[in-house]
Every structure is written in structure tokens, then in C-alpha cells.
Amino acid sequence: MLVDGSWGQPSDIEMVRWARRYSIGVVAATKLDKLARNRRNQQLDRIAGQLAVPRVVGFSAREHFGVDDLWRELVTAERPRAPARSEPRLEPAELPNDLAQA
16 A cells, blocks of 8 residues: 655545555555655654554655565565455445546
């Protein structure tokens, strides 16, 4: 799951709740190149604490850092589980228009 490295989005917390439900455990904070290098680890720790996850991988496509760490996490992560039959599934009519057409 990707979150904005600048943090502060309530939707990220909701997305982590959803991801936990399906055992999706890799969280990567993007756009960390916008922070000073000496603040990046502190920001990753802050995000991990707020999301209550053990680790957040820092990533920047612009500066090309975190790529190897992210791959390592993805390769070693548990595979997401399929939803249980008792869990409700959204039908296309219940999804927002942009998702229903995907």
C-alpha cells in the first residue's frame, strides 16, 4: 500500500484498516524526496506509529531510493488472503463511477 510521505491524510488510515482486513502488509511512503534527508527516518517512524504498522518503507522515484528495500519487502511479504465468503463484496453499482468502469 502506498501512502504520501508528507503524511496527514485520514484516507491513509482508512486504507490501512482495509488492507489489514485482506492481510496486505507492505506500506511504502512515497515522495520522501520532498523532505530533508535528516528528517526522512523520523517521518517514516511517525507514519508507522500513526498507522500502527511495524515498518514503513521510504521510497522516491525521483531520487531512486528505497527501490531495493521495497522489492525486498514485497518479495518476503505474506500473500494477501482472499476475502471470506461471509464478507460483503461491493457490486459495480455500489462503486464510485471511476472504479466501476475499471
